[in-house]
Amino acid sequence: MTPNVPAALRAQVSGGDRALRRDLFTFYLFRLLATSYLFIPIFMLFQAERGLTFFDRLALGGIYSAVIVLVEVPTGVFADRFGRRRSMLLGALAMIGSCLIALQARDFATFAIAEALGALSIALCSGADSAYLYDLLAAHDRAHEYSKRESAASAWHLIGSAIAFAGGGWLASYDLALPYLVTAAVAALAAVVACVMREDRPATRTSESATFPAFGRQTLSALAVVARNGRLAWIVGYSAVVFVLLRATIYVYQPYLEERGLATGEIGVLFAGVYLIAALVAYRTHSLRARFGDDALLWTLLGVLAISFVGLAGAGSGPWMLALLVVQAAANGIYSPLTKPLLNREISDSSKRAAVLSVESMVRRAAMGMFAPLVGLCGESDVMLLCGLVGLGGMVVLGLVRMRGVSTSAPVDPAP
Numbered sequence: 001m002t003p004n005v006p007a008a009l010r011a012q013v014s015g016g017d018r019a020l021r022r023d024l025f026t027f028y029l030f031r032l033l034a035t036s037y038l039f040i041p042i043f044m045l046f047q048a049e050r051g052l053t054f055f056d057r058l059a060l061g062g063i064y065s066a067v068i069v070l071v072e073v074p075t076g077v078f079a080d081r082f083g084r085r086r087s088m089l090l091g092a093l094a095m096i097g098s099c100l101i102a103l104q105a106r107d108f109a110t111f112a113i114a115e116a117l118g119a120l121s122i123a124l125c126s127g128a129d130s131a132y133l134y135d136l137l138a139a140h141d142r143a144h145e146y147s148k149r150e151s152a153a154s155a156w157h158l159i160g161s162a163i164a165f166a167g168g169g170w171l172a173s174y175d176l177a178l179p180y181l182v183t184a185a186v187a188a189l190a191a192v193v194a195c196v197m198r199e200d201r202p203a204t205r206t207s208e209s210a211t212f213p214a215f216g217r218q219t220l221s222a223l224a225v226v227a228r229n230g231r232l233a234w235i236v237g238y239s240a241v242v243f244v245l246l247r248a249t250i251y252v253y254q255p256y257l258e259e260r261g262l263a264t265g266e267i268g269v270l271f272a273g274v275y276l277i278a279a280l281v282a283y284r285t286h287s288l289r290a291r292f293g294d295d296a297l298l299w300t301l302l303g304v305l306a307i308s309f310v311g312l313a314g315a316g317s318g319p320w321m322l323a324l325l326v327v328q329a330a331a332n333g334i335y336s337p338l339t340k341p342l343l344n345r346e347i348s349d350s351s352k353r354a355a356v357l358s359v360e361s362m363v364r365r366a367a368m369g370m371f372a373p374l375v376g377l378c379g380e381s382d383v384m385l386l387c388g389l390v391g392l393g394g395m396v397v398l399g400l401v402r403m404r405g406v407s408t409s410a411p412v413d414p415a416p
Contacts (some may be wrong), residue, residue, distance in 0.1 A: 003113070003151040005228060007238050008239075010029050013371055014297050017391075018143070020136075020137075020140050023197070023198050025137055025150065026193055026196060026197045026198075027129075027132065027136070027153065028152065028153055028156040029143040029193050030088060030129070030190055030193045030194055030197065031129065031153045031154075031156050031157045031160070031189070032156045032157060032159065032160035033092075033160060033186055033189050033190035034088070034091065034092055034095075034125055034129075034187070034190040034191060035125075035157055035160065035161060035195060036160040036161060036163065036164035036183070036186050037161070037164060037168075037183050038164045038165070038167055038168030038170055038171065038179035038180075038183045038186070038390065039099070039102075039179040039180050039183055039198065040161070040164070040168065040250060040271065041165045041168050041169050041172070041179075041253075041264070041267050041271040042164060042168060042169065042172040042176055042179060042254065042256040042264055042267070042268070043254075044057055044251060044255060044415075045172070045176060045254055045264060046061070046102075046172075046177065046179075046180075046257070047111060048086040049176055050105060050106050050107075050111075050206045051106065051107070052108060052111065053256070053365075053389065055373075056108055056163040056375055057211065057251070057361075058251060058372045059108075059372070059373055060108075060111055060117075060371045061110060061159045061251060061368070061372035061373075062367075062369050062373045063112050063116065063119075064115040064116070064118060064119045064369075065117050065119070065365045065366065065369025065370075065372060066155065066273065066363070066369050067115070067369045068119045068122060068123050068362065068365040069362050069365055069366045069369060070361035070371075071119070071120055071123045072123045072126070072127075072358045072359075072361050072365060073222055073355060073358045073359055073362055074126075074219060074274070075087060075120075075123040075124050075127075075358060076123075076127045076128070076222065076354040076356070076357060076358025076359070076361075077218040077219055077222070077354075077355045077358075078124075078128065078249070079124075079128035079354035079358075080131070080218070080351055080352060080353065080354045080355050081218070083199065083200050084128040084129070084131050084132035084135075084200050084354055085132060085194060085197045085198070085199060085200050086133070087124045087125070087128070087147035087198075088125050088128050088129060088194050089191055089194035090197065091120075091121045091122070091124030091125035091128075091192040091367070092121070092125075092187050092191035092194055093121075093187075093191055094118075094120045094121035094124060095118060095121040095183070095184070095190075095313065096116075096187045096188055097115045097117045098115070098117035098121060098290035099114075099180045099183045099187065100180075100184055101113055101114040101117065102114035102180050103177055103180050103181060107279075108258075112123045112129045114313050115142070118381035121187075123358070123361070125353045126357070126358065126361045127353075127355070127356075127357035127361055128354050130340050130343075130344065130353075130354075130357055131152070131155060131350070131353040131354035131357060132197075132200060133146070133150065134146050134344050134353060134385075135151060135350050135353065136198070136200075137406035138350070141146050141229050142350075146341055146344060147289065147337070147341040148284045148286045150286075150336070150340050150341060151282055151283055151284070151285045151286040151337040152283060153331075154282035154283075154285070154333070154336045154337045155280070155282045155283035156279075157279075157282075157336075158276075158278045158279035158282055158332070158333060159275075159276070159279045160276075161275045162271075162272040162273070162275035162276040162279060163272065164183070164186070164274035165268050165271035165275060166268050166269055166271075167179075167268070167273040167404075168182075168268050168271075169184070169264055169265045169267055169268010169269055169272070170268060170270065171267070172264040172265070172268065173263065173264050173265040176264070176275075196235075200392050203208065205254065205394060218352075218355060219355065221320045221352065221355075222352055222355035222356045222359050223291075223359055225349075225352060225356050225359075225360050226360075229346055231286040231346055232343065232346040232347075232356075233245045234365075234398070234401060234402070235339060235342050235343055235346070235360075236359065236360045236363050237363070237398060237401070238298065238302070238339070239339045239343075239360055239363075239364050240330075240363050240364040240366075240367040240399055241302065241367070241390075241391065241394035241395075241398065242302055242305065242335055242339075243299065243335070243364035243365075243367070244367050244368050244371050244394075245305050245306070245309065245367065245387055245391050246305075246328075246331065246332050246335060246337075246389065247301075247368050248368075248371065248372075249328060249332075249382075251372070252383045252384065252387070253267075253271070254267060255272065255308075256312070256383075256384070260316070260317035260321070261276070261317060262317075270325070273329075273333070274325055274326075274328070274329040274332070275329065277326055277329035277330060277333065278329045278330065278332040278333035279333060280333065281329070281330045281332075281333030282332055282333040282334070282336065282337050285297075285333065285334050285337040285338055286337065288334070289338065289341075294338070294342060297338055298338070299395075300312070301331055301334050301335065302391060302394070302398075303391075303392075303395060304327060304331065305327075305328060305331040305391055306387075306388050306390075306391025306392045306395060307388065307391075307392075308324045308327045308328050308331075308388075308390035309384050309385070309388035309391060310384070310385060310389075311324045312324050312325075312384045313382075313384035313385040313388065340357075343357060343360055344357075371390070374386070393397045
């Protein structure tokens with residue numbers, strides 16, 4: 001599909017390849033900084049230290065997902081109407097607020113406020129960042145490079161996460177609160193980078209675009225785009241299943257690894273190693289798509305991920321556990337640069353791109369919101385097996401839908 005890039009964005013692009021390299025660098029740097037959350041390897045331990053039970057901590061995950069479901073598509077509409085760069089800037093600022101509130105939290109209600117702000121941060125950035133990249137390339141008549149550039153952007157994001165996790169684990173060995181403080185500082189740097197990124201705000205807007213009824217209509221329009229496109233709806237469903245499993249690792253790794261005798265610093269290093277592997281795989285995903293095809297990667301990714309959880313349920317703390325963690329790291333690396341090009345390929349109207357991508361994010365966050373409390377009720381001992389069963393069950397349902405004729409196959413841009 002040929003993207004309908006706003007003329008205003010094309011008019012801002014000048015300088016040829018040199019300008020594009022500069023724009024891509026600032027975008028990649030934002031991706032690296034904006035999601036470098038140093039607290040990820042230890043937040044479950046931090047919340048436990050502040051008095052929250054295992055169920056409380058998983059309930060916060062449900063609240064986090066519920067907030068994203070509520071604001072995801074409206075923030076996507078905001079990004080389409082007022083600029084993706086502006087939305088990303090506000091997302092970085094919201095993360096600063098989330099971290100500072102979490103630092104002071106000592107009860108469930110205060111943690112819930114911090115989680116809500118964190119969810120708003122993610123919603124403001126997700127969809128907006130991918131739409132920004134796609135339209136930036138299209139404005140340079142390089143939309144065919146999106147898959148390659150998304151793989152690179154995902155690698156930057158994962159490298160940032162790896163560095164953050166190693167640093168967060170080290171800081172937590174001194175004080176579990178320090179990773180939150182440093183994350184706020186990193187988010188401030190992301191906000192500075194967003195300020196120097198190329199402006200993509202539409203040149204003209206009607207006064208109606210800022211009204212609540214208009215936001216409502218645009219939200220419904222984005223939902224309708226997904227509902228009318230069988231391929232797009234299937235990819236959204238697939239993304240939700242895989243996302244639930246990958247997101248669950250953030251919650252289950254910490255108690256799982258602590259039970260096997262790892263200290264906070266060691267957990268941080270292990271998280272960093274997992275994400276470094278994911279970054280390497282993400283960078284090569286474009287080539288993997290060209291070599292094996294999307295269908296093969298889609299089914300292999302979900303099947304292997306589900307089976308790896310079943311394996312971890314019975315694994316000890318030796319090489320078998322590490323091998324399965326490497327498998328899950330590879331799955332994490334493939335996920336985003338595999339699904340985002342498939343999603344963007346189905347969106348022909350770039351004026352709705354961020355909103356439609358936000359529908360996908362809303363669906364997968366809603367799935368996680370329903371799954372997180374279930375994990376909390378299941379308890380720490382059986383959670384790995386539960387994740388495996390959910391993955392295998394999702395694979396069956398998606399396969400049955402595919403048997404009804406929905407296809408995701410399409411040519412992949414040749415590897416460079």
